[in-house]
Amino acid sequence: MTILIETRGPKTGKCNICGELGPLTEDHTPPKGCLKPRQVEIHHISSLLSQGEAPTRGRRSQNGVKYRTLCHRCNNTLLGARYDPLFIEFVNNIGQLLKTSMQLPSALSIRGQPQAILRSLLGHIAAQGVDRYLKGPLTESIRDYILDETKPFPEELCAYYWVYPYKPHVMVRDAAFLDIPSGKPFSIWLLKFFPVAFLVTWGRPTYLEYSPHSFESWRSCPFRYEVEMPLTLQPVLPVCWPEAPSNRTVLVYGQEAIHVVGESQAK
Numbered sequence: 001m002t003i004l005i006e007t008r009g010p011k012t013g014k015c016n017i018c019g020e021l022g023p024l025t026e027d028h029t030p031p032k033g034c035l036k037p038r039q040v041e042i043h044h045i046s047s048l049l050s051q052g053e054a055p056t057r058g059r060r061s062q063n064g065v066k067y068r069t070l071c072h073r074c075n076n077t078l079l080g081a082r083y084d085p086l087f088i089e090f091v092n093n094i095g096q097l098l099k100t101s102m103q104l105p106s107a108l109s110i111r112g113q114p115q116a117i118l119r120s121l122l123g124h125i126a127a128q129g130v131d132r133y134l135k136g137p138l139t140e141s142i143r144d145y146i147l148d149e150t151k152p153f154p155e156e157l158c159a160y161y162w163v164y165p166y167k168p169h170v171m172v173r174d175a176a177f178l179d180i181p182s183g184k185p186f187s188i189w190l191l192k193f194f195p196v197a198f199l200v201t202w203g204r205p206t207y208l209e210y211s212p213h214s215f216e217s218w219r220s221c222p223f224r225y226e227v228e229m230p231l232t233l234q235p236v237l238p239v240c241w242p243e244a245p246s247n248r249t250v251l252v253y254g255q256e257a258i259h260v261v262g263e264s265q266a267k
């Protein structure tokens, strides 16, 4: 069975971030200004997982993935004008560093504004999927966090980042991450594109196979707070972590999960 993901949706509807009804605008992920993937293939994960059946190609795009799911205010006034510029700066500084350095140390740091980077990240993952605004404590705490710069990062979430010097562009939302020995699944959102990857988890994972950098210490820092964000360059995490199953963990994709795979322009 192959399910193509709808990316356009209606011209008017509920914004995936704030839930308000009105005209919808296209969100670009990664945001314009970041290094862009060349070709993007969108699959529903069930097509990827169906054995012996070649995945059917979804919508192709030259400019990353676009979903028409956000209202003008969330897309342009908040993400576009406030949060994305700082997210893009962080991403491109890492990209520049990886591309221009002749010899890289095993660890260094990059200046960044964690609260802006986190809001941009949550906003773009929230934009995935048509008509995804759901009532509930989680949707509301993410909405409030994005709309109000004074709020701390929602306490039910954890966020991580790591250097990702690879081509495949991966977006996942609403998949369940299962640590097999503990048997406790938790939901994850994932965004990976050259040169950086981000993981958002619902709840505090008891086990992670690798040690990505955590946003934990900046959870409550002021919006304008600029920090030195550590960056481990060696060893880099495997290209398929955490979406590829290991002997201890597996990602479980329900019908509602969204998985997007493409190629980044990693030159």
Ligand SMILES: [Zn+2]
Pocket: 015, 016, 017, 018, 019, 020, 070, 071, 072, 073, 074, 075
């Ligand atoms: Zn909105």
